[in-house]
Amino acid sequence: MKPWPPSAVRQSLIGCPSCELLCKAPARFDGQIRMRCPRCGAVLHTRKPNSLARTWALVIAALIFYIPANMLPIMTVTSLGKTQSDTILSGAAYLLLHGMWPLALLIFFASVVVPLLKLVILIYLLISVQLHSRWRPRDRTRLYRITEAIGRWSMVDIYVVTILVALVHLGNLATIRAETGAVFFGAVVVITIFAALTFDPRLIWDSLEKNHE
Amino acid sequence: MNQQTRITCHECDLLQQLKPPPPGGCTRCPRCGAVLHRSKRNSLNRTLALSLAGLILFIIANTFPFLAFEMQGQITETQLFTGVTDLYHQGMWGLAALVLFTTIIVPAVQLTLMLYVLVPIKLGRTPGHLAGVFRLLQTLTPWGMMEVFMLGILVSVVKLAGMATIVPGLALWAFGLLIFVLAAAAAALDPHRVWEKVRYAP
Numbered sequence: 461m462k463p464w465p466p467s468a469v470r471q472s473l474i475g476c477p478s479c480e481l482l483c484k485a486p487a488r489f490d491g492q493i494r495m496r497c498p499r500c501g502a503v504l505h506t507r508k509p510n511s512l513a514r515t516w517a518l519v520i521a522a523l524i525f526y527i528p529a530n531m532l533p534i535m536t537v538t539s540l541g542k543t544q545s546d547t548i549l550s551g552a553a554y555l556l557l558h559g560m561w562p563l564a565l566l567i568f569f570a571s572v573v574v575p576l577l578k579l580v581i582l583i584y585l586l587i588s589v590q591l592h593s594r595w596r597p598r599d600r601t602r603l604y605r606i607t608e609a610i611g612r613w614s615m616v617d618i619y620v621v622t623i624l625v626a627l628v629h630l631g632n633l634a635t636i637r638a639e640t641g642a643v644f645f646g647a648v649v650v651i652t653i654f655a656a657l658t659f660d661p662r663l664i665w666d667s668l669e670k671n672h673e
Numbered sequence: 674m675n676q677q678t679r680i681t682c683h684e685c686d687l688l689q690q691l692k693p694p695p696p697g698g699c700t701r702c703p704r705c706g707a708v709l710h711r712s713k714r715n716s717l718n719r720t721l722a723l724s725l726a727g728l729i730l731f732i733i734a735n736t737f738p739f740l741a742f743e744m745q746g747q748i749t750e751t752q753l754f755t756g757v758t759d760l761y762h763q764g765m766w767g768l769a770a771l772v773l774f775t776t777i778i779v780p781a782v783q784l785t786l787m788l789y790v791l792v793p794i795k796l797g798r799t800p801g802h803l804a805g806v807f808r809l810l811q812t813l814t815p816w817g818m819m820e821v822f823m824l825g826i827l828v829s830v831v832k833l834a835g836m837a838t839i840v841p842g843l844a845l846w847a848f849g850l851l852i853f854v855l856a857a858a859a860a861a862l863d864p865h866r867v868w869e870k871v872r873y874a875p
Binding site for chain 2: 477480500613617
């Protein structure tokens with residue numbers, strides 16, 4: 461592997477997270493003092509504070525919420541006296557049975573695969589950083605980029621429920637109500653977005669430098 | 674002066690000289706491959722024009738009828754905001770807040786602040802609190818989810834198409850256009866051009 465020059469933190473330099481200005485870190489910068497970027501005022505950190513612990517906490521919270529999000533119904537359709545509750549999976553199955561398989565695939569991918577994939581990738585990244593793995597850091601950084609980009613698309617089911625609730629509003633003829641599963645599902649999406657934001661991909665690269673010492 | 678062209682990669686912390694991107698291309702970090710700088714021609718003017726168009730479309734999308742749903746002679750007409758109020762009335766205030774935040778508040782604040790930043794710059798002035806405002810804009814970016822909402826609309830329409838007639842309203846077309854305008858505005862913006870305008874004492 462090509463030897464890279466030492467990273468900014470080892471030359472007492474911090475890149476501003478917001479405007480990218482390169483700032484000089486004070487001689488003993490241990491996080492005790494709050495340093496701000498002279499240009500944009502953002503708080504400077506050599507690495508995101510407590511990144512591993514915070515990301516773990518959020519990942520575990522999301523995993524816990526993921527269970528009721530999938531077990532509980534996300535909406536109930538009342539039509540001519542008949543009520544039918546749908547979970548995320550049964551909603552996708554309904555679409556599949558009615559021949560709308562591209563849509564079923566889309567919902568299954570956005571609502572079931574994406575959140576789970578995101579959590580699995582984050583857990584893998586967390587463990588690999590904690591084990592000081594030096595294995596394919598470039599690909600692991602790419603995995604991180606994927607988790608950052610795909611998370612938002614899980615919101616699609618929440619929006620579908622919102623739109624259906626607004627549209628199907630016909631008294632006894634047909635009404636749709638949102639159910640608790642949707643709340644948990646929304647929480648999973650928001651928590652995983654925060655989890656991706658608190659993970660610091662630079663930690664992946666730090667292990668490579670430590671082993672040179 | 675030399676320090677200004679030196680940057681550190683935000684994804685792997687590699688210290689490097691920032692090379693200007695080739696026209697139409699981008700500069701990537703040689704170590705981790707993160708995009709460091711993308712070439713954007715006439716960035717501020719184009720972003721300003723697109724944000725202005727975006728704000729007009731946003732207002733149309735939020736004031737005109739969005740979708741109407743017709744079933745056995747009964748019609749419900751909705752606006753973009755109706756879903757939020759209905760969720761709230763069903764006791765789902767958390768969901769209502771989430772939808773309100775990601776599809777209405779964030780895009781509205783983003784468009785307004787973008788104009789607040791770009792109009793004075795266009796007129797040769799520096800807007801007050803430029804650094805703080807622009808930082809807030811960057812923080813809000815991951816929370817604006819209009820394009821996901823558009824996908825939600827498509828899914829809902831297909832789902833209901835078998836049961837009833839869906840009549841698209843003017844707001845729906847405005848909303849569809851708005852997605853492209855917002856994406857184009859985000860693609861046109863070169864944050865470096867804005868940060869250059871911030872005066873500071875190093």
